[in-house]
Amino acid sequence: MVHDPDMATTRRRGRAATANHAGRFERYDRVVEADGWHGGGADAPLLRTEVADEVPSKVITRNTSPDLSFDRSINPYRGCEHGCIYCFARPSHAYLGLSPGLDFETRLIARPEAPRVLERELRAPGYMPKVIAIGTNTDPYQPIERERRIMRALLQVLSEYRHPVAVVTKGALIERDADLLGEMGQAGLARAGISITTLDPDLSRRMEPRAPAPAHRLRAIETLTRAGCPVRVMAAPLVPGLTDHELEAILSAARDAGAVAASTIPLRLPREVAGLWADWLAEHHPDRAGRVMTKIRDMHGGRDYDPEWGKRLKGQGIWADLIQQRFARATRALGLDTEQPRLRCDLFHRPPRPGDQLPLL
Structure with a gap:
């Protein structure tokens, strides 16, 4: 939680945020000032990714949001190196x-015990299966998953229990698990959503610096589709004045790669995200920062963000309506204006384990 002058130069190479101000619950902020004793500028060390482990007491998180189509989710990681x-x-x-x-x-948090805890929750006598969403907060296929393999282990548990799962990611690492997701997808137990915000690799690298390039995400759609897992392309978030002109091109490229459905959400800037976004925009697109922020506020009732149910994921006003009209027209023309089939809950079962009570009959 340190505001460091060097973060505006070499230290944050490969990172998107321009600052590291304390969170809203902290009473104090810390500021680092150059004093001549330590190297700075070109000599400043790069910020490195740090990972700490957490042992959760439970991993299935419940929600009652009227805006969401699921009531439970799992997050293998806290924080996200995609940035x-x-x-x-x-x-x-x-x-x-x-x-x-x-x-x-x-500064990331990994939950290596999540697969074991998940199995314990699925074996609870009163557990009733419904679709579990993974990737709804932070990305399960961010770079550290390559070594940690927590997401892979979670999918293995869900596959063994024949439990339905919906995965959301912008990580091309999901291709590694096409065997599991493909088999589950063919059984009506899995589907995936791949987020593509732009087809411009340079803009993507600056806006989402450690996420795979757009072309790699399109390849992931193709890989999963071939394996048998239905994929929805998520043209989200769509940024008015910056990426909204790409909406039709994103949908078309994803359809050609094999996507069978689509969705879009305009950019939303809750809490600290508003300031971080404004700083990034001023640094990378100062010529259009005012126009972009004006359109964003027009879509959220004059504010940076409107958290009201029913509005926060769609926006309102002329720009939001125009995006929805374009989206409806494009998906209709591309054959993407379909609802994905409901995932099956009737296949759920608890595999026998040593020590289980045997049936009487």
Whole structure:
């Protein structure tokens, strides 16, 4: 939770946030000032990713949001190394006493015991299966998953229990698990959503610096589709004045890669994300920052963000209506204006384990 002058130069290379201000629950902020004793500028060390482990007492999180199509989710990680500057999950890092800024991208929490805890929850006598969503807060296929393999282990548990799962990611690492997701998808137990915000690799690298390039995400759609897992392309978040002109092109490219459905959500800037986004925009697109922010506020009732149910994921006003009209027209023309089939809950079963009570009959 340190505001460091060097973070404006070499230290944050490969990161999106421009600052690391304390979270909203902290009483104090810390400021580092150059004093001539330590190297700075070109000599400043790069910010490295740090990962700490957490042992959760439970991993299935419940929600009652009327805006969401699921009532339970799992997050293998807290924080996300993809570092998307617009990420609505950034404010959740404040609950850990960390900054939604650079801490969110560099100080991560892994939950290696999550698969074991999940199995315990699924074996509870009163558990009733419904679709579990994974990737709804932070990305389960961010870079550290390559070594940690927590998501892979979670999918293995869900596959063994024949439990339905919906995965959301912008990580091309999901291709690694096409065997599991493909088999489950063919059985009506899995589907995936791949987020593509832009087809411009340069803009993507600056806006979501450690996420795979757009072309790699399109390849992931193709891989999963071939394996048998239905994929929805998520043209989200759509940024008015910056990426909204790409909406039709994103949908078309995803359809050609094999996507069978689509969705879009305009950019939303809850809590600390608003300031982080404004700083990024001023640094990378100063010529259009005012226009972009004006359109964003027009879509959220004159504010940076409107958290009201029914509005926060769609926006309102002329720009929001125009995006929805374009989206409806494009998906209709591309054959993407379909609802994905409901995932099956009737196949759920608890595999026998040593020590289980045997049936009487």
